[in-house]
Amino acid sequence: MGTKTIGLRDDVYERLKARKRDEESFTELVDRLLEDSDPDWRDGFGTLPEAEGTELEAIVSDSRTRLSDGLSERQNEALELLSDGDHEDDGSKTA
Known part of the structure; x- marks a missing residue:
């Protein structure tokens, strides 16, 4: 599996770091956050x-x-x- 380097503003990095658990890598943190926020496309369907x-x-x-x-x-x-x-x-x- 490859890796990618991404740039983050300092304030975003600090927010991520604050949410990172002990023994959790940044990759695991981002993966966990993405899983937690995986929206169901139907949630906002039909709202105006x-x-x-x-x-x-x-x-x-x-x-x-x-x-x-x-x-x-x-x-x-x-x-x-x-x-x-x-x-x-x-x-x-x-x-």
């Missing part, structure tokens, strides 16, 4: 800042309203067409 969340809610609400209005309009048009078609099929229409 409040302002963006509010804006998204408004967009979704408007979209739902427009969709609902459009569906109602198309339903009414379809019902009108069907009711007009019923008169033609029952023979009540004169030619």
